[in-house]
Amino acid sequence: MLLVKAIGRRLGYSVLTVLLATLLVFVALQALPGNLATQLLGQNATPAAVAQLDASLGLNRPAWQRYLDWLGGALHGDFGRSLVSQQPVLTEAGGYLRNTALLAGIVIVAGITLSLVLGVIAGLTRDRWPDLAISGLSLLGMSVPEFTVATLLVLAFAIRLNWFPAVVTAGPTATVGELLPAVWLPAAALTAVMAAYIIRMMRTSVIDVMSAEYVTLARVRGLSSARVLFRHALPNALLPTLNVIAINIAWLVGGVVVVESVFNYPGIGTLMIQAVHNRDLPVLQFIAVFGALTFVVCNLLADLAALWLNPRLRTPGRAG
Amino acid sequence: MAIDQHGGTAGIDDNVLMNGAAVDRGRGRGMSRRALLGAAALAAPLGLAACGSSGSGPSAESTAVTGAAAKGGTMRIARPPASAAESLDPASSLSAYEYLGTLYNRLVKQAEDGSVLPDLATSWESSADSVTWTFTLREGVKFHNGNAFTSADAAYTLAHILDPKIQSPQAGVLSPFLSTSGISTPDAKTLVVKLSSPNAEFVSLLMNYNCYLIPEDSSSTIGTTGIGTGPFRLKSFVPAGQGTVLANSDYFGGAPVLDAIQFTAIADIQARVDALLAGQVDLIAQTNIDYATSKTVTASSIATTATVKNAEWYVLPMLTTASPFTDVNVREAFKIAYQPQDLLDLAVYGRGTVANNNPVVSSDANYLDYQVTPDPDKAKSLLKAAGLGSPMQQLYTSTYDAVLTPLALAYQSSVKNAGINISIQTASADSYYTDVWMTKPFCVSYWYTGRPIDQLLNQIFRAGSSYNETSWSDAQFSALLDDARKESDAAKRKVYYQDAQKILVDSSGSIVPFFADRTTGLSKKVVNYKEYGFEFDYLHIGFKA
Numbered sequence: 001m002l003l004v005k006a007i008g009r010r011l012g013y014s015v016l017t018v019l020l021a022t023l024l025v026f027v028a029l030q031a032l033p034g035n036l037a038t039q040l041l042g043q044n045a046t047p048a049a050v051a052q053l054d055a056s057l058g059l060n061r062p063a064w065q066r067y068l069d070w071l072g073g074a075l076h077g078d079f080g081r082s083l084v085s086q087q088p089v090l091t092e093a094g095g096y097l098r099n100t101a102l103l104a105g106i107v108i109v110a111g112i113t114l115s116l117v118l119g120v121i122a123g124l125t126r127d128r129w130p131d132l133a134i135s136g137l138s139l140l141g142m143s144v145p146e147f148t149v150a151t152l153l154v155l156a157f158a159i160r161l162n163w164f165p166a167v168v169t170a171g172p173t174a175t176v177g178e179l180l181p182a183v184w185l186p187a188a189a190l191t192a193v194m195a196a197y198i199i200r201m202m203r204t205s206v207i208d209v210m211s212a213e214y215v216t217l218a219r220v221r222g223l224s225s226a227r228v229l230f231r232h233a234l235p236n237a238l239l240p241t242l243n244v245i246a247i248n249i250a251w252l253v254g255g256v257v258v259v260e261s262v263f264n265y266p267g268i269g270t271l272m273i274q275a276v277h278n279r280d281l282p283v284l285q286f287i288a289v290f291g292a293l294t295f296v297v298c299n300l301l302a303d304l305a306a307l308w309l310n311p312r313l314r315t316p317g318r319a320g
Numbered sequence: 321m322a323i324d325q326h327g328g329t330a331g332i333d334d335n336v337l338m339n340g341a342a343v344d345r346g347r348g349r350g351m352s353r354r355a356l357l358g359a360a361a362l363a364a365p366l367g368l369a370a371c372g373s374s375g376s377g378p379s380a381e382s383t384a385v386t387g388a389a390a391k392g393g394t395m396r397i398a399r400p401p402a403s404a405a406e407s408l409d410p411a412s413s414l415s416a417y418e419y420l421g422t423l424y425n426r427l428v429k430q431a432e433d434g435s436v437l438p439d440l441a442t443s444w445e446s447s448a449d450s451v452t453w454t455f456t457l458r459e460g461v462k463f464h465n466g467n468a469f470t471s472a473d474a475a476y477t478l479a480h481i482l483d484p485k486i487q488s489p490q491a492g493v494l495s496p497f498l499s500t501s502g503i504s505t506p507d508a509k510t511l512v513v514k515l516s517s518p519n520a521e522f523v524s525l526l527m528n529y530n531c532y533l534i535p536e537d538s539s540s541t542i543g544t545t546g547i548g549t550g551p552f553r554l555k556s557f558v559p560a561g562q563g564t565v566l567a568n569s570d571y572f573g574g575a576p577v578l579d580a581i582q583f584t585a586i587a588d589i590q591a592r593v594d595a596l597l598a599g600q601v602d603l604i605a606q607t608n609i610d611y612a613t614s615k616t617v618t619a620s621s622i623a624t625t626a627t628v629k630n631a632e633w634y635v636l637p638m639l640t641t642a643s644p645f646t647d648v649n650v651r652e653a654f655k656i657a658y659q660p661q662d663l664l665d666l667a668v669y670g671r672g673t674v675a676n677n678n679p680v681v682s683s684d685a686n687y688l689d690y691q692v693t694p695d696p697d698k699a700k701s702l703l704k705a706a707g708l709g710s711p712m713q714q715l716y717t718s719t720y721d722a723v724l725t726p727l728a729l730a731y732q733s734s735v736k737n738a739g740i741n742i743s744i745q746t747a748s749a750d751s752y753y754t755d756v757w758m759t760k761p762f763c764v765s766y767w768y769t770g771r772p773i774d775q776l777l778n779q780i781f782r783a784g785s786s787y788n789e790t791s792w793s794d795a796q797f798s799a800l801l802d803d804a805r806k807e808s809d810a811a812k813r814k815v816y817y818q819d820a821q822k823i824l825v826d827s828s829g830s831i832v833p834f835f836a837d838r839t840t841g842l843s844k845k846v847v848n849y850k851e852y853g854f855e856f857d858y859l860h861i862g863f864k865a
Binding site: 033084085086151154158159162165166167169170171172173261262263264266270274277278280 | 396398403404405558559560561562584585586587588590591592594595597598599600601620750751755
């Protein structure tokens, strides 16, 4: 009962968060210099031409009215049409979303798992050579900017060794088959950047947990190392890392613009940059909703996972 | 490339193609992404260059190969996308430029020396007063859908270009003297155009890349169907994505060497170069590779570079309606205060030709070889006489093009000798051509070389043109251009154009330090790459035999 209430409250806050995100994006876009009409018309943005375009796109209505119109449509699942291509936003964004899902999926499954494993190893072998190697490398991955990592990967594996393609040539309508050969280098670049946080978080919690009293007690009681590790230590060690993982997942799905640019990968980040440049409001609002939803869901899942891993959190106020 | 900058989108209704800015300056989106990556764009080529050069000397020079080509093959070309909603309509400012030369023909095209060559018009003549123009059209030409090409299609295309709904950049150039009522087609192979005022250079204006011919009644569909008379026919096209064109064996100029061309849109310049170096594409179109990257490309085992000489001219437009440039003496001072050779060496490593403030390229038949000697002391005294002493002037730049900021910096250091202090303001590349160009008093910009003299002088320098970037207004200059248009004798016309150039160099608001070469990246297997002005030879390009 209490659990249901807790989740219900969380859902309420989530909805509010998403709404606020859309409002913020809307306000921010109004604050940008120029509007869609001047961006489209560029040099030929004479007052008459701008007025004509504004009228044809409905941009001459007051801002609050435009926002409410959009909101009304969105609640019915109609996110409007892209101002640029006149395609329904869902259709337009659909391909890009699928491509991002592919890339994010690979990074989440392979990259996060790898980072967790490396973090555990580093924690268990503290101050010995595996820990030093892993910690050192992860620090490097954290400090080097992602476009540098990406470019170095391209230089080494695409240009010199020719194992992978350097860029995606198929464009936004690429099929999964066309993307698969090209997805590994971007995935590696993203993993390199993201891994450090998870590894270091995991390492610290493993060290903490392994020195806790209950672990010592379990050992003393004769439980095998494996059982101590997997049944007792790891679930607790994972708790602090869950939020880091959630944030990273949200970042992956929300659009990794720089890496997509270097590899010409047609993901949601690419669509976002195009939409900002063109001041394409319906597309941007959809991306804002999607990004906020992803973030909220990931955090919710992280909290649920924490509840599952740590039964003590299931009753409020008695986590000690 | 077209005149203005790319921005824009298309397709509001089916055929309401709104004019962003046309293509001239490379592709806006690609550049804005480059601006976003900022340091990456600088860091990455240096990284690659360091790995690539391995002490093999400064040979960044091109090895554009000509010779026997193997018949067939599919060439993969990487190109910057014009916009998220680019189209195949040649008249639109958002046309996917690289496709146009494969799919369509114009009435006339440009020779390497700038003169006019027949394309779908085999001959033309004008009345003595240069008002009525009669074109004889090529017979036996078919569109890709099998329909015969006739004068009706040519007339329709001209009307399409002038259509205010299309907002074609070339409409601004033609509409002062051309309207649809003056176009007639007495028979299927004759097109008659009656202008509302004389223009002896009218035919040269039809070479423009907005003037490719489309079939009659295709205005609403041409953006996606791409039906033309060209050496290739459209197989598929995804805006800002991939597209393929297949050889048209019935082409009137003979079948092309290649079987097909596959175009890939890649917005980021570095990504395009990476694709070339990794062997994913064979040629990078409409991309000027900077010096460091070109060394990497020539050092690679599979790629090389080709040079298109004097492909772009760089300009520092002074807005003549803004202080302090309202005073012609101040403008002169700024023009003679710098050393052009220094700017050429610093900004583009000497790869180009000094221009001495004349935007007409030396190979043009109407070129006037008139120099204004750089003279910092005279500049100083001119400024003092104008009451300015040691002026501080802001100069705007952006990362829109790789050369703009180096040029701004070079100019800044060069004019110190004349006591002019330049403070450089970096603006966002995203909105450079909407917020800075033609708005701020002093900035840096560029144009592609290749406009015939009437188009060049009237479109960019004449009062009343919407692309007059300095808002310069000189009645004598305009009168000379009108006189030239009325003059049917080419030699006498040349005199008018030369007089106009002298006024341009002396009193316009344009500082033109140099023409720069364009460096194109291509695979070592590509032969017969030939590009100049706005012309690309798609017919003979092929792979090594």
